[in-house]
Amino acid sequence: xxxxxxxxxxxxxxxxxxxxxxxxxxxxxxxxxxxxxxxxxxxxxxxxxxxxxxxxxxxxxxxxxxxxxxxxxxxxxxxxxxxxxxxxxxxxxxxxxxxxxxxxxxxxxxxxxxxxxxxxxxxxxxxxxxxxxxxxxxxxxxxxxxxxxxxxxxxxxxxxxxxxxxxxxxxxxxxxxxxxxxxxxxxxxxxxxxxxxxxxxxxxxxxxxxxxxxxxxxxxxxxxxxxxxxxxxxxxxxxxxxxxxxxxxxxxxxxxxxxxxxxxxxxxxxxxxxxxxxxxxxxxxxxxxxxxxxxxx
Numbered sequence: 112x113x114x115x116x117x118x119x120x121x122x123x124x125x126x127x128x129x130x131x132x133x134x135x136x137x138x139x140x141x142x143x144x145x146x147x148x149x150x151x152x153x154x155x156x157x158x159x160x161x162x163x164x165x166x167x168x169x170x171x172x173x174x175x176x177x178x179x180x181x182x183x184x185x186x187x188x189x190x191x192x193x194x195x196x197x198x199x200x201x202x203x204x205x206x207x208x209x210x211x212x213x214x215x216x217x218x219x220x221x222x223x224x225x226x227x228x229x230x231x232x233x234x235x236x237x238x239x240x241x242x243x244x245x246x247x248x249x250x251x252x253x254x255x256x257x258x259x260x261x262x263x264x265x266x267x268x269x270x271x272x273x274x275x276x277x278x279x280x281x282x283x284x285x286x287x288x289x290x291x292x293x294x295x296x297x298x299x300x301x302x303x304x305x306x307x308x309x310x311x312x313x314x315x316x317x318x319x320x321x322x323x324x325x326x327x328x329x330x331x332x333x334x335x336x337x338x339x340x341x342x343x344x345x346x347x348x349x350x351x352x353x354x355x356x357x358x359x360x361x362x363x364x365x366x367x368x369x370x371x372x373x374x375x376x377x378x379x380x381x382x383x384x385x386x387x388x389x390x391x392x393x394x395x396x397x398x399x400x401x402x403x404x405x406x407x408x
Contacts, residue, residue: 134300135312135344136164136286138238144289145237155250155266155277156285158243160310162263165230165240166214167314167332170307174264174279182220187251188259189215190244201248212241221335228331283307299348312342320349 192209287302
């Protein structure tokens with residue numbers, strides 16, 4: 112019965128449509144989004160997306176999402192700025208001179224707790240994690256009733272006395288607008304192919320294309336396994352750059368033969384009858400009645 116159910120479930124899986132991955136965004140899109148930001152709300156969204164890109168953040172780590180999530184949103188107390196090795200308080204007048212910023216990820220969906228990740232100043236006018244988090248912190252501490260537990264997506268519209276929280280669906284609309292304005296001819300994909308997971312994919316893709324080691328990508332993106340490979344997009348044109356050229360760099364290479372070809376215990380030896388008896392099966396699952404002949408002591 113279990114075998115039939117397994118076959119049935121496999122049939123359902125085979126009949127399902129293939130997964131459609133969200134396309135990786137890059138800094139041109141974030142730059143377009145920044146230049147489109149005219150209102151206070153738009154500027155807050157731009158700061159969150161640029162920050163999310165540099166830290167490969169999931170949407171629930173910087174915005175309000177539907178449903179209950181284990182992952183905790185970044186809060187004010189989880190942001191620390193450093194000028195060299197000197198810790199700067201949030202109300203420091205030289206906060207914008209910080210050289211690095213560290214975020215505390217309290218609880219993630221892979222059950223990791225209290226992980227810290229540090230990003231450094233890029234010296235770009237706005238594509239910089241330090242500059243954007245300085246803007247976020249200064250916005251938060253300027254609001255009344257701000258506490259250490261205030262989330263980074265909190266904002267107050269000019270002239271309003273009510274604190275609001277930016278939602279993921281609103282942020283996604285702004286991101287897709289930037290993609291639409293740049294156009295499919297330039298990007299290779301349209302706004303409907305972009306989601307908030309595109310930040311994670313864009314971060315992983317950008318690091319990979321710059322030759323950053325895989326283990327650094329995993330640690331900075333807080334991936335505990337090779338699951339981050341799902342965010343590397345093979346359909347990015349630059350993904351296979353120089354691969355073809357490198358494949359013909361060594362036209363001839365020597366294959367070292369096996370150390371002892373006369374040992375019948377070696378795999379695929381013509382006298383290794385055990386290999387032939389269990390051909391296509393695992394030795395542990397072979398029938399007990401299978402003939403076993405040892406020709407080598």
